[in-house]
Amino acid sequence: MIGIDPHKASHTAVAIDQAEVPLGELRVRxxxxxxxxxxxxxxxxxxxxxxVEGAGGLGYLLAQQLVAAGERVLDVxxxxxxxxxxxxxxxxxxxxxxxxxxxxxxxxxxAAVRPVEAEDHPVVLKVWSKRHKDLGQARSRVAGxxxxxxxxxxxGGAARDITAARARRLVxxxxxxxxxxxxxxxxxGELIEDMTRLDQQLREVRKRLTAAVAASRTSxxxxxxxxxxVAGIIVGDVRVATRxxxxxxxxxxxxxxxxxxxxxxxxxxxxxxRGNRRVNHALHIAAVTQVRHRHSAGRAYYDKKLAEGxxxxxxxRALKRxxxxxxxxxxxxxxxxxxxxxxxxxxxxxxxSSAAGSHPARQLFGQAxxxxxxxxxxxxxxxxxxxxxxxxxxRRRT
Numbered sequence: 160m161i162g163i164d165p166h167k168a169s170h171t172a173v174a175i176d177q178a179e180v181p182l183g184e185l186r187v188r189x190x191x192x193x194x195x196x197x198x199x200x201x202x203x204x205x206x207x208x209x210x211v212e213g214a215g216g217l218g219y220l221l222a223q224q225l226v227a228a229g230e231r232v233l234d235v236x237x238x239x240x241x242x243x244x245x246x247x248x249x250x251x252x253x254x255x256x257x258x259x260x261x262x263x264x265x266x267x268x269x270a271a272v273r274p275v276e277a278e279d280h281p282v283v284l285k286v287w288s289k290r291h292k293d294l295g296q297a298r299s300r301v302a303g304x305x306x307x308x309x310x311x312x313x314x315g316g317a318a319r320d321i322t323a324a325r326a327r328r329l330v331x332x333x334x335x336x337x338x339x340x341x342x343x344x345x346x347x348g349e350l351i352e353d354m355t356r357l358d359q360q361l362r363e364v365r366k367r368l369t370a371a372v373a374a375s376r377t378s379x380x381x382x383x384x385x386x387x388x389v390a391g392i393i394v395g396d397v398r399v400a401t402r403x404x405x406x407x408x409x410x411x412x413x414x415x416x417x418x419x420x421x422x423x424x425x426x427x428x429x430x431x432x433r434g435n436r437r438v439n440h441a442l443h444i445a446a447v448t449q450v451r452h453r454h455s456a457g458r459a460y461y462d463k464k465l466a467e468g469x470x471x472x473x474x475x476r477a478l479k480r481x482x483x484x485x486x487x488x489x490x491x492x493x494x495x496x497x498x499x500x501x502x503x504x505x506x507x508x509x510x511x512s513s514a515a516g517s518h519p520a521r522q523l524f525g526q527a528x529x530x531x532x533x534x535x536x537x538x539x540x541x542x543x544x545x546x547x548x549x550x551x552x553x554r555r556r557t
Contacts, residue, residue: 161201162210162235162263164255165218171255172197174204175263184256194224210235210266212258214275222275232275239265239272273402280375285395287368291388294364298357305350312343323355378489382482383455384448392441393486400490409487414439415480430476442486446479457482
């Protein structure tokens, strides 16, 4: 096992055997030939496995280069290596060789490490979904500053949902009486230009993300409230759905499963603040969308929980868990179809891949994007079904 402690300028590798005895150590400079030099150094150990700390962060490029070279690479979370150091010496003892050796030991003894795989299409979704989020945050900051300036120019300021065109009309109606007012008008004009530019960039990124989601042929978009942006976040972060043994594991990973905080006979479950917060937020958007559409079965489920005595937040959390299960069903169906298609196959988007077809209990959250279906009634007998699709059972809402 060869542990690697990656840094921006250099990488330190330490090789150990099954008894955790160090066999060798190498420090390479971060360069175009970094992976080749490491592989050449490790040629004396033909049965080897690489363990890279943070293969999704600083060690991302090196890990992908090693995978491309045909090496087996494991992703070790930084907390696992830190735990090994603490248990070994009772102190942190941070040095690059110690860190690399701790990473190797963690990969050798822990079952929580995952293999690093070559980049595939979900990475494209992750790239553009992150870009969309960054642009959205930048636009929110600009809108907040523009609101503050307009409050100093116009009594009452602007409406909450401000647009560049509305702000431009408000500024044009202001009479510049002195230098301070003119300066604020000029500043407002620059902020309006920034907002216009960000709006255009958001539209372009959304187009790219929509095209990437369509190319992936994922069935996640069949879940009510899951559009291209939400689907890009989910599929891009999950990548391989088969790494989750069940929907419970997936819910624990995305933070929609409650955390048990029991003591003695007292059984208590609390809100989970763990897990992937990006995917958790994406599921939250889908759940809120369902609640806002009164015709949706998700809204009926939400109302049912309220009638049972749940608070609005508790009912929304319960709905998020149902959405998580429906999304997981779609991801599993896509994975099965991709496996059946063989090498080079892509997951399809037929009805057999939908949450409703795979899990009838989750049909309440079936296809409704981008245009929600106006009814939950089953199709008439004799209506033509899509080839290869299973008959769908529809639960009537009472």
